[in-house]
Amino acid sequence: MLIIDCPNCGPRPETEYGYGGQAHVAYPEDPHALTDEEWAQYLFYRDNAKGSYAERWVHSAGCRKWFNAVRDTRTYEISAVYRIGEARPDNRKGA
Incomplete structure (x- = not known):
């Protein structure tokens, strides 16, 4: 089982979380103007991406807050967890 380290509650099993897709996708400034x-x-x-990927997660069975995590899509290893609004940590190999 994957253990995710919530920045507010600490490490918990993945069953307590909901996946929210790719992190850092900006909402359109004027969605009504889009084609x-x-x-x-x-x-x-x-x-x-194959490899390091920033994702949004919500701790639905805990604090109910959203946060970001950097997860390797090949191994499922989570290398960083950070709050919404913070910059992605530069923990990529070779960086």
């Missing part, structure tokens, strides 16, 4: 294609790009198109 259908631009809106589809915002809603459905995300990076499909």
Whole structure:
């Protein structure tokens, strides 16, 4: 079982969390001005990285707060956890 270290509550099993998709995807400034294609790009198109990937998670069975985590999509290892609004830690190998 994957253990996720909530920045507010500490380490908990993955069953306490909900996945929220790719982190750092900015909401459009004026969504009403977007074309259908631009809106589809915002809603459905995300990076499909192999390796280090920043994701949003919510601790639904705990503090109910959203946070970001950097997870390796090949190994599922979480290398960093940080609060919403904080910059992604530069913990990539070779960086």
